[in-house]
Ligand SMILES: Nc1ncnc2c1ncn2[C@@H]1O[C@H](COP(=O)(O)OP(=O)(O)OP(=O)(O)O)[C@@H](O)[C@H]1O
């Protein structure tokens with residue numbers, strides 16, 4: 001459903017992703033771990049369609065679409081969702097209004113009927129209940145003045161509402177207290193289905209105790225350098241990334 | 256040097272007014288004198304300091320008919336503006352569209368009626384002389400204005416329903432110069448909400464020159480929303496002269512979102528102790544629009560306060576000009592003055608000029624001002640798009656958000672919602 005092949009991406013003339021391959025099939029949960037600055041957020045941003053990244057080689061197929069040809073809003077409507085590592089504060093834009101506009105724009109794109117205010121509110125209440133989020137956040141401006149944890153919860157709430165086919169969570173667990181972490185995990189687990197896939201970027205194995213992944217990948221120096229099952233996360237937690245370097249035979253010498 | 260065509264045509268038009276119109280309430284001499292002064296000094300040119308950023312070169316070559324000429328307007332045009340209201344079409348009071356009865360404690364009538372019944376005291380403000388050479392439009396208004404709103408709210412009277420003042424432009428057989436003069440007085444402790452609309456009923460290229468006198472006596476409060484959404488062909492010159500008595504509270508919001516050329520001068524004298532002014536607004540200059548707002552706030556008495564919050568948007572080849580002048584006179588100790596002017600430059604060919612000017616001659620003053628020019632936040636734009644909001648809609652959302660601080664100042668909820676909807680609809684037309 002999401003197939004990334006030989007992806008090369010440069011930012012400001014510097015190559016960040018250097019031939020990344022990843023295939024995600026419906027129903028799967030993939031975890032991506034890797035050192036700071038490895039290019040994990042770059043991957044998420046490129047998939048979501050952010051400006052400022054130069055894609056020098058590679059392909060990304062999303063369903064039957066060439067993902068890289070689509071505008072960010074088209075990717076969203078096709079079912080791609082990125083929970084941001086650093087959600088943006090947008091003062092003056094009401095959360096509810098924004099989400100209704102987003103959901104209806106997506107529905108319109110897919111040829112579905114738009115929801116009226118009543119239908120939308122019903123859906124919102126349903127999702128809030130499942131996630132144990134208070135509706136107070138909804139009446140405020142998007143992320144404006146939200147605490148770090150509230151911002152992350154809001155990302156998960158948006159994901160629940162928009163029901164994507166592939167959700168990429170970029171360090172949604174960072175900065176969360178233990179209850180919030182459980183809530184995020186519950187939110188994800190509640191949404192797991194044979195049709196939906198998740199790519200969970202994290203530094204901590206703890207999240208993966210709650211969201212049990214089918215695959216764990218290590219992204220380092222712009223590539224997936226190691227893939228395995230959930231036990232890989234435990235090994236990384238114990239030994240750090242240096243352990244990988246010792247095991248890995250360099251494919252080519254770095255200049 | 257002969258007078259520009261604009262003034263020549265107006266002079267001819269003045270001669271064509273009936274003697275009854277010109278001389279009503281004994282104002283004939285004053286009108287002639289102000290017209291002569293306007294002709295002698297001409298239109299302010301590039302060297303007039305207060306007109307440095309707004310050129311009248313194109314305007315001075317145009318001819319407008321100064322003869323009043325109303326037009327038939329479908330009442331449905333006003334469906335969104337509930338009564339009580341007073342309506343002027345091309346500068347002429349439209350009785351059929353107005354609803355003025357049943358506001359207790361309020362005297363509201365068109366200036367034209369007052370001129371006819373001839374109670375000189377009601378219209379003495381019309382004899383005011385404008386001395387400065389660049390006050391051409393005020394002088395022309397003094398020479399020509401035959402209609403407008405006269406409003407007196409009695410001491411202690413609290414008017415619950417917002418009162419609408421509507422100035423409509425409609426196409427006719429000529430391009431008209433419309434002159435309206437309004438005088439609004441609130442007695443001690445009186446309270447009123449006024450919504451002022453400058454709108455186009457049909458596309459036209461009139462020149463609208465309106466001058467409003469506002470006087471708030473002790474402890475009076477006026478909430479004033481003004482929407483200038485004229486036709487893209489129209490020229491708007493608006494001036495408001497405001498005097499605030501002690502502890503008077505004046506809260507004003509201006510949306511300047513229409514016309515081809517718009518110049519608004521807001522002059523406020525905080526004359527009474529502890530008078531308060533809150534004036535905010537949105538300037539939208541898209542297309543080839545030129546929108547100029549000039550504030551001159553004069554703190555005369557002690558413990559007075561002003562809070563000025565203006566947002567400017569310039570797109571396409573538009574130009575937004577903002578001048579925020581605050582003077583704190585000697586003796587106006589304990590004054591607090593705050594000015595914020597933030598602007599969004601939405602295209603490379605658009606232009607924004609902003610100039611805060613603070614003059615302080617008093618002690619124990621708290622004054623701050625800030626002006627910025629920036630662009631839409633790309634990170635916010637991407638965030639909205641990544642959730643599925645199409646780019647143009649996302650830009651509109653963010654632009655509206657930028658103006659939110661101004662709209663949030665409207666206390667009356669239904670009025671706020673109407674104004675919000677108006678601005679949203681207008682912003683949808685702004686090209687990215
Ligand atoms: N706009 C930019 N200009 C220059 N360098 C950039 C830019 N964006 C990202 N980079 C660089 O690209 C590299 C990868 O950044 P990225 O944010 O993808 O890392 P990450 O794996 O998500 O790290 P972390 O675990 O700290 O979140 C870093 O070295 C970063 O400094």
Ligand SMILES: [Mg+2]
Pocket residue numbers: 040041042085170171
């Ligand atoms: Mg990152």
